[in-house]
Amino acid sequence: MQINFAKLSGSGNDFIVIDNRNGSLQLTGTRIKAMCTRRTGIGADGLILIEKSDQFDFRMNYHNADGLPGSMCGNGGRCAVYFAHSIGIPSADHNVYVFEANGNRYDASVTDREMVKLHMLDPHDFRDSLAVEGFNCHFVDTGSPHAVIFSPHGELDRINVYSEGRAVRHRTDIFPGGTNVNFLEIVAPDSINIRTFERGVEDETLACGTGAVASAIMSYRLGRISSPTVSVRVRSGDTLTVSFSENLTSVTLTGPAKIIYRGTLELPLSET
DSSP states (O other): OEEEEEEEEETTEEEEEEEOTTOOOOOOHHHHHHHHSTTTSSOOSEEEEEEOOSSSSEEEEEEETTSSBOSOOHHHHHHHHHHHHHTTOOOSBTTEEEEEETTEEEEEEEEETTEEEEEOOOOEEEEEEEEETTEEEEEEESSSEEEEEEOOTTOGGGSOHHHHHHHHHTOTTTSTTOOEEEEEEEEETTEEEEEEEETTTTEEESOOHHHHHHHHHHHHHTTSOOOSEEEEEOTTSOEEEEEOOTTSOSOEEEEEOEEEEEEEEESOOOOO
16 A cells, blocks of 8 residues: 655654545554654654544644654644645635644644744643752643753753653653653743753654743743743754743744655555
C-alpha cells in the first residue's frame, strides 16, 4: 500500500501530514512511531491526519513521535491549516479555516505566503511557583501542559535541555501525565528566547507552539515582560508572535508553516 504525504515545518517543528478525509487509512501507534523515527523512517516530531469533520472544515488528528495521540500542538495546527490551504480544502473564506482538534474548535488564517495565524484556547490551570528538580517552575496549560523555567540572560545556551527537561517532564507526582518543559530568557519587554523539551518527542525540539504561548503568557503574568504582543525566538532561529489580551485571553500564535517536500511511503512499515 502506498501513502501520499507531505512533510511540513512550523518554525523547525516538523510533521508528516496526510490527507485522510476518506477515512481509508488506519495507522497503529507502532507504525506512526516508525514513520516518525529519523533515519529509518520519514522522520518527524509528529504525524497529522487531516480527516473529515461533520461541523468544521476538517479534523486534525495528531500523534506525537512516540506514536501516541497527542494534546494540542500549536505549530502542528498551523501546519495542518497550511496543508489544507495548499490542497484546496474548501472553507467559507479561502484563507480562513475552522477545524477541530481533541474535541475543541480552532480558527486560523493564512495571512501571507507560508504564514499562518492560529487562535488558541484560553490558558488555564496556572501555577505560579513550584519547586521541581532544583528549579523554580511555573505552569500553565495552553492546550498542552507546560512547565516554564526562567534562565538568567546569557545562560540559556548553556542549559542541558535534554537532561534537565527530561527530569522535570517525568515528575508525574507534580504534573500528572507529565509535562512539556520550557527554558527561557527575557530579551526585551516584548521579546523572549526559549528552548523546549517536548513530551512525546522526548527530546529538545527546534520549536514548540504551545510552549511559545505558555512562555509568553507566563512572562507577562509574572511581570517579566510588559507587552501583550511577544516575539518568541525558538531554537531553529525563527520567531513566532504570540498575542493576547491583558486578561490573558484571545490568544493567537503566528509564524511560518512551510511544505518541505511531498512523497510516497510504501507500507507495510515494520510493526516490530
